[in-house]
Amino acid sequence: MKKYISLFLLLFLATAAVSVAQSDNISPARKQAIDSLALEKVKDLSKYISIIGSKETQFSEANRVMDRAEELFAPGAEMGVSSLNRKEIAYYKVRRYFERLMALNYDRVNITWYDIHYISDLERQPDGRYVGVVTVYQRFEGTSLESGLNYRDTTKKDITIYVEKKQTQIAGRTIEFWDVMLGDIRVTETSA
């Protein structure tokens, strides 16, 4: 009897291994499409941050964009904030970060992200998710017209990316899609 049980276990493990290997079989073109999709989400976030931070953005628009930006993140994700005036890096939940960004005490705020690229390619994890890291450079410029106070800095930030295959129902059909979620955004460098 023991012999049969061990044989059954062996067969089960072999089947599981084959199915995992098959599901991991993603062609380079398909992987490229997923990489591009994830990178596009980061670029979208850069646009959203620029809109939220801009003093020209209407309140209702900024709130709507905050909702869209928040949807890009995994639950509980945090954003690092640094300054040339202090050594510590503060971390805020993304929604709190957006609200603070919108309320910054400047008359003009200009935020641009550039040189957005992978520093660690998306790799499949044992749980089936793909995880990678994208780095970005952020140029921040805040101007106060009355006090003439200007603040500028450039920060390098690393963003963890999670990509997972999910399913949803659309008009009675099951649609499989790639869900891209941004994780914590860590500040790695701050310069003038």
Add this chain to the structure above:
Amino acid sequence: MLFVQYGLSQRKNKQFIKPKMKRRTIQSPVSTLLTLALFGLLAMGACKSKKKVAPAPAPAPVEQPAPTPPPAAPQPSAEEIAVGKLENYFNSIAQSTNVDAANRTINEALGMFSNSQTPVLIVIHQENGIKDYDEPTTIEKYLHYLKDTKKNLNFISDIRLDGNGRVTELELRRKK
């Protein structure tokens, strides 16, 4: 000696030939007549051929079938018209530099849909008939996305309309 012999034989030959030639001149009127007759026949033939070259009477007009008008260009379907309009809206929203103008265009475009929550599927890749999708969104979110990001990366690859001609589902695809 040989020369003398040769000269003699030539003279003999001449004597032999002369009477023959005379006989021919006796028969010449007959051959002249024959020749004339031949010429006459040839001339008649020539006249005949000239007649052939002369412009023939115009053939009786053959009734030509009336030229069929070119087949009318097939009328664009309701789906094709909707796709054209929507592509214009998408471009207009993505290129808009004024938020209010973009919002007006968004409201106009939303009028084409059964509701603002109409699903929008975006195909990011297709291989062996299997489509890879981005996370499904709604038309309202997608139109605002075009306004916020100012990029129109997709084209309409499939559209579904209801009985009132309103869009009930949209499938987009990444432009190459």
